[in-house]
Amino acid sequence: MSRHSPEDLRRLLTQDSGRPYDLAERLGVPEAALVAARVGHGTLRIDPLPGRLIPCVQALGEVMALTRNRSCVIEKIGTYNDFHDGEHAAMTLDPEIDLRIFPRHWTHAFAVEQETGTGTRRSIQIFDTAGDAVHKIHLRETSDLTAWDTLRRDLALADQSDSADFHPRAPVEPPKPNPERADALRQEWAQMTDTHQFNILIRRLKMNRLGAYRIAGGPLVRPLTPEAVPTLLERIHADGVGVMFFVGNMGCIEIHSGTIHSLKPMGPWLNVMDPRFNLHLRVDHVAEVWAVDKPTKRGPAISVEAFDAEGALIFQCFGLRPEKGGDAEAWAAVVAELPALARAAE
Template identity: 35%
Template sequence: MENLAIDKTDVEALKKAWAEIQAAQPNVRIRNAAQELGVSEAELLATEVGPACVRLEATPERSWPDFLKRLPELGYVMSLTRNGACVLEHKGKFQKVETFGEGERAMATVIGPIETRVFFSAWHVGFAHQMTKGDRTLTSLQIFDKAGEAITKIYLQEKSNNDAFLKIVEDYRSDNQEPGQTVEPYSQPTFGDAIDKPAFLKEWSELKDTHDFFGMLKRHNVHRYKALEIANGTFSYPISTDNLQHVLETAASTQLPVMIFAGNRGNLQIQQGKVKTIRLLEGQEKWLNVLDPEFNMHLKLEASQTAWVVRKPTSEGNVTSIEVFDGEKNMIAQFFGLRKPGIPELEAWKQLVDSLPKL
């Protein structure tokens, strides 16, 4: 899309430009419109602050972890988490929410029909939003980071508890209900250049749990993509992204249960179970989709530049994943065979991944 470079400090001009895009492209998504206008999604959404868009904020009395704990009150909803190239959508209930840690270390796990891993350090501002599309009214709670990127969106469904929604909005309503939103870019993390490859691979070989992998990367100050390059031929190797459709179609046809992870700096959403309907949709963009009744995945194939098979030792044997990265070497999504702690990974998943040709 052409970047129209609207002055983002001029809220009225931005609001007008957003209205003009909607009139010209009724089905345009706000994320795409924001990119076209050269602003963040939160900045564009905040032009609508008023009766149909309420700014939400956390306070010491009502924190973001407490906000998450309130979501089960909504009942049946749709939870959406995305990054620049992958979207996961689940319908169901926020069933079991557990928060832990404080301040920058505050995190949470959500277990049940909707499963996520939450990192509250990135939660900056929220909005309760109502939007009419055709004959539908979409009502949502949306959380954004300080750069204005969406962390997660919760959409009410016909069976949702609207009274609970209104009470959450009332409790988290910000005193600032002026249109417009200030954003701040994140600084890019720095990584070491001189990696002790033998020491790094030795520690990799001694992993006992997949959750220890991130800590290992931090200790060696190595970017995740660089780690896969270092381990190429030992614990990792690249494959063509053309294999992703085959992997999902095979999982669907053989009823092989899988796990799919996708997220951003504030939320990681997880699919666990069988997938059924796999569709490749081609238009201006090519998307690989899972279109099941209570789970959808949308993976933008043009942005999926590289894919790697990765093996991590655990006390139950190797765990095999496929990790997908964009052109800037940011991870888009991960695919695993369904596995529970204490149980070896599925042999059918290992065989499927082993069948994929190495690059």
Template identity: 40%
Template sequence: METISLKEQYLAFKVRNPKMRIRDIAAALMVSEAALLMTGLGENTILLENSFESILKEIPSLGYVMALTRNEYCVHERKGVYQKVSFTPHAGLVLGEDIDLRLFMNQWKLGFAVEDNGHKSLQFFDGNGVALHKIYLTEKSDTENYNSLVNRFRKADQQAVPVLPASVIVKAEKPDSEIDVPSFQHAWKTMQDTHEFFGILKRFGLSRTQALRFAPTGFAKQVNVDDFKKVMQSCSEQQVPVMVFVGNHGCIQIHTGTVTRLVEMGTWFNVLDPEFNLHLREEAIANVWHVIKPSADGDINSIELFDKDGEMIVQLFGKRKPGLPELTEWRNVLSQNLPEKFFG
């Protein structure tokens, strides 16, 4: 019996489904996205050296590009120039006005240069072949520098490497009865910086949604998807600048600025602006929270969307910088659109 190669299956699937994206084709064929890309090695795909920090430090030379980071249910696309790329033992940072990233490099295992329908990109994956971050050239990008970068970091051996299929592991929450609720609530109320929140979760062994359930009175309230959409609509109409966070285990990408053109298409809620696109799968949103975290600059309000497994899909703040209080316009939008005025 003749065995059909993965490459043949992929090409045949694309012919039958010309508009389907590679991630969805991979899911349909029950393989990883990286495995599908590797069927193009020697043709439209080049395997890169695992020198990811060095590669990222070169991205500013490409000029104006599009950065894409996604999780299972949300895609975040931001155009601009990579600036101020740096690394610590814990994380990488890109801190430009346009492209703002937090990079968890221990998850980055595979990199490719890809050309697809005339579009050139650099794409990075974890060890299971799951996409972490992609960088697409635009008509304004420096193609010469891109070609030079790809040639310098091209792996000598262009053979496909094995990727292990990801096993879905839903972390079990600590039983509620084992949580030191009074101490946790005290730690929440005495935060001086919103970045302390992750450390507090770790210290008390809480999942994020569990923490919201046990939040001190007046610091977390469950709202709904329509409330989130109303907040987005008001921010659009009033041009209130926001911060939109979308991430996965290898990268968090942040848009800071306005959102203008909001479009609903089927089950997708979209922002379709010239520099920023967001594609959010509404049906995957299991719960939505309005969260308040104290800081040295006053209380900070966010809207946080989670999937059925308690994983963060997207997080929305008013635009702010450390050392400055939260925007009054952002607070006004929340008080106008959420079920009741709710500020700690």
């Protein structure tokens, strides 16, 4: 139970001009508690079920989609087209708003209206059972406000309380190798024909992603230095290499497909500030980086993947597929030249 009442949180919100995420960290409360405190004060509880929510979001037209984890934020401008619902996984496949959605983590959702000095800001904010943000949708000047009113009317919940019960955040699973199955891992890895087979493989061998990387060895994986991450983004930017950049959390993964046109470091943050794509990465959170090579029917799927000190995945970056305009050879050359860690895989 939070020591802060909804009234306290509303007062603190009016006194703080920073990000609610940072205020929640300072107060030791879930971010969703700050949003819930405004229910009845411009904020409405709505149905979080993606199968109901996303079609209403599509009707809004152009919006900004935001997904984050503790170390990276991705923002894309576009429309939620080509939605495919599913009980365990759903997705939007628009060229700009490209999402993988895991509905069981979409627990709390709010339609937020906030008055500012520049006008009314409108957003939809979705949180998991711990009150951590899963996905946010920010309306833009061109968004359809009639569709916004319809969304609020059709998705409003009967429960409009200004507080909620949140469960403790699940700890990050530490690296889980299984050295006794290392040979089986390497053998079956080399026989893969699709990247989606990887998760099935490591689950069957009782490992997780980072644990498998630590014991697979070359040529399947290559450990890189943390400095490889800014080097990677600098090369992508300078050479105009098309990539697929995945950023996510347990409930949502958001993907940018294309090039990077700007790169601006600011303190510990490395920022992409393109007109319809922003990325904000805490480079100082990067503790472990791997270059990964998975075989597929269409050729090698080469990725660079970064993890924090607890073993949480920060991002994955793949080369853009040739049929999407990518250059497999250019991407492979970029990855091959990234600085390797001066040790063998464990």
